[in-house]
Amino acid sequence: MSNPKLTLESVSYVLPDGRTLFSELSEQFDDRPTGLVGRNGIGKSVLARILGGELEPSAGRCVRSGSVHYLSQQAAHAVQTSVAGLAGVQSMLDALQRIEAGSAAAQDFDDVGEHWNMPQRLRQELERNGLGHLQAHTPASTLSGGEAMRVALIGALLSDADFLILDEPSNHLDRPNRLALIAQLQRWQRGLLVVSHDRQLLEGMARIVELSSLGLRSYGGGYSFYAQCKAQERENALQQLDQRKLERKREEQSLRAQRERQERRQARGNRQARDANQASILLGRQKERSQASAGRLRLQQAATREALDARVRDAAQQVEDDAAIVLLALPVSQAAQRRVAELDEVDLPFVPAATRRISLMLTGQQRVGVVGPNGCGKSTLLKLLAGQLQPLAGRCAVHAERAYLDQQLAGLLPQRSTIEQMLAANHTAGEAALRTRLALLDLDAQKATAPSGLLSGGERLKAALACTLYADPPAQLLLFDEPSNHLDLPSVQAVETMLRGYQGALVVVSHDDVFMGSLGLTHRLAATPDGWKLEPW
Template sequence: MSASITCTSLSFAWADGTPVFDGLDTSFGPGRTGLVGANGSGKSTLLKLIAGQLSPVDGVVRVSGEVGHLPQNVTLDTALRVDQALGIAARRAALHAIEAGDAAEEHFETVGDDWDVEERALAALGELGLGHVGLDRTVGEVSGGESVLLRLAALLLRRPDVLLLDEPTNNLDLYARRRLYTAVGTWPGLMVVVSHDRELLDLVDQTADLRSGSITWYGGNFSAYEEALAVEQEAAERLVRVAESDLRRQKRELTDAQVTLARRRRYGQKMYDTKREPRAVMRLRKRSAQESAGKYRILHEEKLAEARERLDDAVEAVRDDDVIRVDLPCTAVPPGRSVLTLRELELAHGARVERGLDLHGPERIALIGRNGAGKTTLLRTIAGELEPVSGEATAHVPLRFLPQRLDVLDGGLSVAENVARFAPGATPNRIRARLARFLFRGARADQEAATLSGGELFRATLAALMLAEPAPQLLMLDEPTNNLDMASVRQLTTALASYRGALIVAGHDMPFMESLGITRRLLMEEGELREITPEAGPYPA
């Protein structure tokens, strides 16, 4: 039987009663499915329910086949040996014992039919670019990105029928991503992948859009999904315009009907006052007129209510595509102005900038390189968070640094209060007016930072840095798209497009980087920072 996942009347809520799913019915069949949706829509929760890590409040999840789950935040005991992390330590030890001449029955039982377990393990590591990682090394000796691939290698060795991947490219450099893309592209079973990585989502066979607790299916990869969604949204917006026009027409007709009824009442009263007809006839005519007027009014009120309902339905189908606007004049840097100088800089963990670097005007720099090459260390040194071993890193304009961890805000303060910390001279009204540009309007600006979703936290942190005083004319972002949904990535791209200062972005999400209008590329490799040309590709061969 082929692998499958079926969710029937699935309901789930968090301990505080916040609902996530209420009667969800859906199923996943063979092939690769991209599960997309806004941050907080329940994508990771659904994967955990399928994997059996969470229990539904109601309904059932049926899975045909063994499940392998790669969670969003991979944590492995750093003391584990690689073979233990891969789950083959016992079979490997038994195999070595047999090869050494120990013919105990329990060794043969442990090995079973898996006599090539070591070869398969080394092959799996090699396919993911971990061929240099020996089976006897410890997890603590590999980088964070390599530990993600190590966990994936363990799943591939198990050969599960169903593979669930939750943001697998987070913290992976471009080399590692390419290995992951190959593994995903050749996966033969059922796969459900949650990701914000366009290149990864373009490898799937179908796309499941999770929104408001229900799933809408689209055939094809993410690019095909976006095209289909654009057509849907154009049609939905057209329906809104039609519904708004109909509502205005029904309001006019109701007003006209009320005027007509008022005119009829005045005429009837005049006839009654002048007694032009017998009293009994006039009473009958008045009662008939009242009944007719009541029906007439009810008819138009019903039509108005139906028009309002059609408009509400049409508006509901249109997605919120609000954009962040940060066209702040005080962030502008004139061409030619010196922004940043690096001279004979040696960083805390051995990386260096021997040739020096000068940044001028509103340049847009892509800082790329493998995990562990020193990109974050360089940004933290420029920001003044780390002292260089030697040399100088001098910023000539106000700068702000957005770290990967987004640990800039005080979780106990509201969004507005956090921004006030960075701009103590700004009035509350000015802060709220500017926060509206970051989609924090009204009561949203009063939310505590600790209660924000991932996308909201990112926007709030970006707002605090961008609205700081003095305004940043150099903005540095470290892996900004990690854990952001596609809508948030689009909002960030739009925000940075209107930013008029200098920009340094460290990351591995090349489609996002290129969308920013990058003017220079800097590669951190083998402990040195050097400039590369676009013709060399993201990384030189």
């Protein structure tokens, strides 16, 4: 379909707890590749689901011209399915098999439509994307997070939709596959909306649309242009607010001087009337006139103050709510100076032969960045160090308190609130102190007490970070698997700052080169065709 469009007409959404997430949003998305950005919890994924037809708005409407394929953040976590199911073509392949077996059911032919060559197309795309070792029936549970996301993306591109909506598609992808995704999206000729915090991916967009406390605002160009415009807008808004406050202060001084002059005139007039021995009736009339004049002045000044306050409020509303994100420094005992973990001729389960065996020793303040392609065993290595997997052979010993944050946030129970889980992990800090730490992560009292499963992807990651990092006793070994996924830029920068100051041992897996480069890592552990290689960072 030529010129596909998605149109928002005064769209609002109210959360189940009664809070308004956003209101009166109006915007049109056309065939220009567009990035949707905004802070965690602002409603990007909800808006993407509304645009994709997955969710109805509380008010207003979304008009779609053409078919839409929506790929959620959680697509790669659908482990109870196959590769074909993850790609969204399982029902089509099943219908083809039934037709080949003699079925004449109309529903089977409807499911296939015009895609009689879908098995061949799926096989070609798997091979073209370096996933030729997978079959349509391969269980999704055996795939790494990166492999699962790549299969889901293949399904999106096979959908032949008029409009693609992708929510954080580069999460879990290694560097080569991030570049391949960017190249794929550059070749896409139809409508495209990408929800992302990936600066490299957003740089290639034709425009950026930001969802903020001020609503939706469109910026032409990629991420760099958007960031430059945002910085200038914020500076201008703050200057305007300062100017309005200064004007109010000066006018207040002028009003005060005006009032004082009137009071002096009234006092002088009263003294003169008394000195002239005027009759009491004349004195009473003069007092009435004086009080009426004072009353008029009070009303005029009140109206002036209200107008000044309104100008300040209007200026303040143009300054986006942009509270800082803070992660407090973590205490580490002196025991962290010793050897913390040893892997001796360990065979890792579920990984290719080239990276199956590893020997590794981690000491006190060693900071290791683990890099390598999807499926090489990076996450498996962290699960082994976390005690969640056992080696096929060899010895694995961890001698320190450890904290592990996995890609799926499995340690965060969706039915329980964040503050409940933090209190269970830390019996000494007290609820008030833990609530303060959540507030510094932009998780207010309402979000802290809501079931964590109702939070946005970025908010859930912050909640999992808080439960992991603020546990008691404090960890001497941090194991982080893609900790920057789903986080907005201020939150990523807060994690970077906290980890730079952490004095214990750190093992982190990430495909974000900028993030890894900011952590002050001491060593790189690389998965290569010749096995694991440890070298200075």
